[in-house]
Structures are given as structure tokens and as C-alpha cells.
Amino acid sequence: MDIKLQRVAPGDIEARSMELITAELGERAAAFTEEQLPILKRVIHTSADFDYADNLVFSPDAVSAGLEAIRRGCAIVTDTQMARSGINKKVLEKFGGEAVCFMSDPDVAREAKERGVTRATVSMERAAALEKPVILAIGNAPTALVRACELMAEGRFSPALVIGVPVGFVNVVESKELLLTMSVPHIAARGRKGGSNVAAAICNALLYTVSHNERE
Numbered sequence: 001m002d003i004k005l006q007r008v009a010p011g012d013i014e015a016r017s018m019e020l021i022t023a024e025l026g027e028r029a030a031a032f033t034e035e036q037l038p039i040l041k042r043v044i045h046t047s048a049d050f051d052y053a054d055n056l057v058f059s060p061d062a063v064s065a066g067l068e069a070i071r072r073g074c075a076i077v078t079d080t081q082m083a084r085s086g087i088n089k090k091v092l093e094k095f096g097g098e099a100v101c102f103m104s105d106p107d108v109a110r111e112a113k114e115r116g117v118t119r120a121t122v123s124m125e126r127a128a129a130l131e132k133p134v135i136l137a138i139g140n141a142p143t144a145l146v147r148a149c150e151l152m153a154e155g156r157f158s159p160a161l162v163i164g165v166p167v168g169f170v171n172v173v174e175s176k177e178l179l180l181t182m183s184v185p186h187i188a189a190r191g192r193k194g195g196s197n198v199a200a201a202i203c204n205a206l207l208y209t210v211s212h213n214e215r216e
Contacts, residue, residue, distance in 0.1 A: 086200030
């Protein structure tokens with residue numbers, strides 16, 4: 001078998017990947033704004049899935065709202081420790097922000113058990129109590145996204161941006177469609193696809209954009 005490998009220096013692998021993504025996107029990239037395109041590319045980079053060119057949805061103010069929240073030292077609240085670990089906290093902390101996940105907190109687990117709800121539900125209530133701008137990055141639990149939407153509808157939560165990309169089957173599609181009815185700035189992946197890696201990738205794309213703009 002004659003397999004021809006590309007010879008790419010370690011430091012150039014990501015740049016080469018982005019070049020390949022840009023080429024394969026082709027005319028489909030025209031559906032996204034200049035601000036949105038880096039986010040789409042980073043999602044494709046982390047997933048190798050070009051379906052996101054068809055199912056990644058941005059509200060008109062989503063990117064600008066996310067960038068402003070980061071500049072203001074927001075908390076990025078995730079629904080998994082995996083998503084939190086994937087966020088570039090060094091860049092986030094430069095702006096006074098922090099990445100937070102309440103899912104492993106003993107008091108969250110205790111309250112969820114007492115109430116007969118998921119830890120993700122209680123975690124969103126904890127997020128709503130934070131006294132700083134909040135970006136929600138939900139990549140796993142549709143119950144987190146549903147509860148966040150309920151709190152917003154009740155006027156008890158006003159996140160700066162909601163990243164709604166839970167993956168799976170039960171109430172996954174429905175939770176994203178619910179988010180799309182909300183007036184909050186949002187980025188969602190319609191359908192069943194998503195995941196903690198996708199949520200983290202979107203956060204990082206926003207962080208890298210802010211960092212790049214600060215250097216200019």
C-alpha cells in the first residue's frame with residue numbers, strides 16, 4: 001500500500017488544518033459572517049465534521065455579546081468538567097474571567113437528589129446566582145439547557161451568551177429548538193450533534209478572537 005503522508009512541522013499542523021478546512025468549506029463559508037467563520041472553523045477542526053456548516057446557528061448578536069462578556073471578565077459556566085478542562089483558562093484569566101463547573105459540587109449533588117432533578121438543573125440555578133456576566137457552554141446535558149431557558153423566561157437569569165450544543169437523543173433536539181425561541185444571544189447546533197469538545201471549541205474561538213483583537 002502506497003500511503004503518502006504530508007510532511008508538516010509540528011508548529012504548522014493547526015494552520016495547515018485550517019487551510020484544508022477553508023478549502024473544503026468552499027462556497028459554504030459565504031453563509032457565515034467574518035465574525036462567525038472562525039468559530040465554525042474551530043468547531044470543524046475539533047470534530048472533523050463539516051455538517052456543522054449546515055447546523056451551527058448564530059443569533060445576530062451572539063459573537064459580539066460573547067466577546068464583550070469576555071472583555072468584562074465573565075464566568076464561563078459549563079455543564080461538564082470535560083468542557084471546562086478544554087477551555088483556554090490562561091487567556092480567559094487575562095481578562096479577569098474564570099471557567100466554572102458546578103456539576104461535581106457535593107451540595108449540588110445533594111440538592112439534586114433531594115429534589116429529584118438532575119445535577120445539571122441545579123447547576124444552572126447556581127449559574128443564575130453569579131454576580132458577573134455569564135457565558136453558558138452546554139455541550140452534554142439538555143436538562144441544563146431547558147432549565148436555563150426556563151430561568152430566562154421567568155426573568156431570573158440573563159446570561160450574556162448561551163452556547164447550546166448538547167449531544168445525544170433524549171430532549172437534545174427539543175432543548176436546542178427551545179433555545180432558538182429565546183431572545184438571549186445564542187449559538188446552537190441544531191439536531192443531535194454537539195458535545196463538550198464542541199462547546200469548548202466555541203469558547204476558545206471567542207477567546208482567541210478577543211486576544212487577537214487586543215494585540216492589534
